[in-house]
Amino acid sequence: MTWPSAARAFPGERGGIAAGHRRSAPPVPAAIAHHLGGRAPMRILFVSNPFRSHLYVQVPMAWALRNAGHEVCIAGPPDMADDIKHSGLPGVSVGEMLLLAEKVAKVPPIKEATGEADPRGNRTGKSVQTDFGWGDPYVEFKDLISGVRGVFYPESTVEDLLSFTQTWKPDLVISDPTALPAAVAARSVGAAHARMLFTVDRMAQLRAACRNQLETEGDPLRDWLQPLLDRYGSEFDESAVLGQWTLSPMPLYIWRPQGVQYLPMRNVPFNGPATTPTWVYEPPARRRVCMTLGISHRDANIEGTSASTSELFEAVADLDIEIVATFNAKQLESVPTLPDNVRAVDFIPLNSLLPSCSAIVHEGGCGTFASALEAGVPQVIVPNDFKVEKWWGSVAMANAVEDRGAGIYAVNAGRLTADVLRDSLKQVLEDPSYAASAARMRAEVRAMPTANDVVPALEKLTAEYRTSRP
Numbered sequence: 001m002t003w004p005s006a007a008r009a010f011p012g013e014r015g016g017i018a019a020g021h022r023r024s025a026p027p028v029p030a031a032i033a034h035h036l037g038g039r040a041p042m043r044i045l046f047v048s049n050p051f052r053s054h055l056y057v058q059v060p061m062a063w064a065l066r067n068a069g070h071e072v073c074i075a076g077p078p079d080m081a082d083d084i085k086h087s088g089l090p091g092v093s094v095g096e097m098l099l100l101a102e103k104v105a106k107v108p109p110i111k112e113a114t115g116e117a118d119p120r121g122n123r124t125g126k127s128v129q130t131d132f133g134w135g136d137p138y139v140e141f142k143d144l145i146s147g148v149r150g151v152f153y154p155e156s157t158v159e160d161l162l163s164f165t166q167t168w169k170p171d172l173v174i175s176d177p178t179a180l181p182a183a184v185a186a187r188s189v190g191a192a193h194a195r196m197l198f199t200v201d202r203m204a205q206l207r208a209a210c211r212n213q214l215e216t217e218g219d220p221l222r223d224w225l226q227p228l229l230d231r232y233g234s235e236f237d238e239s240a241v242l243g244q245w246t247l248s249p250m251p252l253y254i255w256r257p258q259g260v261q262y263l264p265m266r267n268v269p270f271n272g273p274a275t276t277p278t279w280v281y282e283p284p285a286r287r288r289v290c291m292t293l294g295i296s297h298r299d300a301n302i303e304g305t306s307a308s309t310s311e312l313f314e315a316v317a318d319l320d321i322e323i324v325a326t327f328n329a330k331q332l333e334s335v336p337t338l339p340d341n342v343r344a345v346d347f348i349p350l351n352s353l354l355p356s357c358s359a360i361v362h363e364g365g366c367g368t369f370a371s372a373l374e375a376g377v378p379q380v381i382v383p384n385d386f387k388v389e390k391w392w393g394s395v396a397m398a399n400a401v402e403d404r405g406a407g408i409y410a411v412n413a414g415r416l417t418a419d420v421l422r423d424s425l426k427q428v429l430e431d432p433s434y435a436a437s438a439a440r441m442r443a444e445v446r447a448m449p450t451a452n453d454v455v456p457a458l459e460k461l462t463a464e465y466r467t468s469r470p
Contacts, residue, residue, distance in 0.1 A: 041070045042462055045170035045191075047161065047182040048076040049152055050098050052083050052272065053367045054176050057198045057249060059087045059270045061174070064451035065458070073168060075161060077152075086273045092164055095157025117388055118412075125415035127395045129200070129255045133388035137209035138217065140388055144206065145220040148178050158228065161185050172462045174247070177203050180221065183240040184228045192465035194263075194458075195243040198366040199250060199393025204242055205257045244465045247454070251373070251445055253404065255396040263457060266448035267370040271349035280352050284322055287358040287429060290350070290377075292326040292368060293384075308334045313342050315418030316425060324353060351375070358435070359428050361421065363413060364394025376442030378434035379407035380424045385414035405437035 044065050048055045055076065066072045066089065074084045074091040077098045084091035117134050121127040133140035158181045165173070165185035172192045175182030186193035207214070214222075226236045246260055249267035256262065291312070309331055316323055317339035325344045338344055350368060354360060354375035361380045362368040372379050379401050383394030390412065401407035410416065410424040428434040 042171040042459065043071045043073070043168065044172045044174060044458075045165060045168065045185075046072065046074045046196075047173060047175040047179040047185070048074060048080060048084070049176045049179055050077050050079050050100050052080070053365055054198050055080060055083055055087070056270045056272060056367055057267065057370075058174070058176075058196055059089070060268045061196065061247065061265070061451045061454070062087070062089050064455050067452070068455045073170075075164060077157060083272065087270075094160035094164060096154060098152065098154075098157075100151070118385075118390070121385070121390070121412050122414075125411040126409060127383065127390055127412060129205075129391060129396045129399065131391070132206075132209065133391070137206050138213040141206045141210050141214075142220050143388070144178075144203075145180075145224065148180060149224055152178065153181055157181075158184075162188055162228070165189055165191075171466055172458065175243070177201065177246075180225065180241070181228065183243070184225055184232070184234075187229065187234045187240075188232045190467040192462045193239070193243050194245050194247055194461070196247040197249065199369075200254065200391070200396045201246065201248070201256055201260060202392045204246075204260050207238065207241060208257055208259065245461055249370070251400075251441070251448070254400050263454060263461075264448060265454045266445060266450050267366075267373075268450060269351045269367055269371040269374055271351055271367065271371070274347060274349050276349055276352040277345075280348060280356060284356055286320055286322055288322045288324060288356050289316075289425065289429075290324050290326070290353055290357050290360040290362075292350070292360070292362050293331065310335045311418045312416075312421055313339050315422040317341060319422070319426070321358075321425075321429070324348070324357075359425060361410075361425060364390070364397045366393055369393070369397045372438075373441055373445045376435075376439045378428040378438045380410050380421075380428060381407060382410050382413050382416050382421075385412050401441075404441060405433055406441050407434065407438070 042065075044062070046058050046062055048058060055074070058074070062072045062074060072089055074087070074089055075094050076084055076091065077095055078093040079098050079100065081091065081093050116122065118127055118131065119135060120131055133143065161181055162185050166188055169189050170186075170191050172194065173182050173186035174194050174196050177195045177197055183193050185191075221241060222236045225240055229236055229240070242260055244261070246262050248256070248262040248264050250256070250264075252264060309327065313323070313325070313335060319341070321341060323339075323342040325342055326347055327344055328346050332344055335344075350371035351374065354371055354377050357375070357377050359378045359380065360368070360372050361382065362372070363384045364381045369379070369381075381394065381398035381401065383390040383398055398407075398409035402409045408424045408428055411420050
């Protein structure tokens with residue numbers, strides 16, 4: 001089979017798939033086989049979704065497997081082709097361009113889109129992880145599956161992913177938790193299947209909370225995947241949703257549902273290719289604070305806060321600090337003149353910037369949170385209010401850093417004001433206990449298993465769960 005626009009190796013990659021067939025592999029050298037415990041090198045297919053931040057969580061694990069002698073390939077939509085190439089790993093594009101920013105532009109503004117999706121948050125300005133969108137986990141789950149199927153996985157993407165998987169024949173498929181057709185792809189070739197979380201396991205939480213309704217009122221995910229599974233003589237079950245195990249790059253104190261086989265690992269932040277300006281490494285003349293809204297929502301043109309960027313900058317203009325705001329031109333449109341203490345830059349790798357910072361203000365993105373933990377920086381978290389996204393990590397992160405004294409859950413973005421930002425930032429800067437707690441959290445996260453440490457477990461689990469080829 002050929003693919004007119006997808007499932008092809010990126011230009012310049014060696015060893016691309018040609019004419020829909022797989023070359024026979026040469027014998028495995030004895031030294032490699034010994035290193036791998038007598039097993040041949042595996043093929044591992046990572047399946048990502050159209051967010052750079054999700055891909056960036058997978059990259060360190062992919063490189064650890066590659067460095068251990070295994071073959072790795074990353075599959076994603078054509079929108080992600082450049083980002084995958086810049087990871088330095090082989091990749092294939094599957095399906096059509098998703099044009100996520102254009103689709104998001106058609107979504108009503110935050111307040112209109114949110115409505116009563118979060119009654120508690122709308123009432124108090126803060127949310128809890130055990131709440132559900134529109135007060136009903138079944139309604140939230142149906143909304144999730146509709147969005148994933150309609151936006152991330154049109155038919156061409158699913159078909160290309162299945163076709164490439166059957167051509168390349170991986171031993172293990174590791175997927176984003178919302179890359180739901182990846183389970184079908186794995187079963188089509190008898191591969192083991194694991195998920196790799198980017199933050200909180202909201203999928204497992206939703207499935208558990210609405211299990212009775214899924215049985216009595218219908219399961220939209222089963223309705224979507226079962227016809228695909230039928231092609232390969234397979235039945236839909238919970239492992240098609242939650243994988244045979246789950247890689248969790250989150251500290252153990254971050255909320256997680258019960259009943260899932262988690263393999264914990266340290267999230268070593270990967271921020272993508274960039275050149276860091278030299279001033280970042282110079283000692284700042286005064287306390288430095290990073291202010292960022294993350295890259296996922298910026299890339300997709302998802303709105304941020306109820307307060308304008310100009311109002312937020314003015315709120316901190318008289319503080320004796322240096323603000324480094326990683327905002328792009330669109331996010332700065334409302335700012336006629338930057339305050340003297342604000343330095344606006346389009347992008348700086350946070351793992352370069354944060355070691356020189358005394359605090360960070362962010363919306364609870366997975367990469368930002370991991371970078372802040374790695375640097376031991378106190379956090380002011382303002383969870384984004386776009387529909388129900390806050391329950392996919394931001395709320396749990398904000399609660400965790402506040403409970404452990406390493407930061408403040410300021411307020412949800414839809415309720416953020418200049419005064420709230422100013423007061424929260426002053427509190428974490430003036431009370432030294434926040435920095436001390438952030439340092440303790442850094443030590444805890446650095447004690448977690450790295451991606452390299454996890455590789456032997458993945459080899460063992462793959463051998464256990466992989467089945468004979470169909």
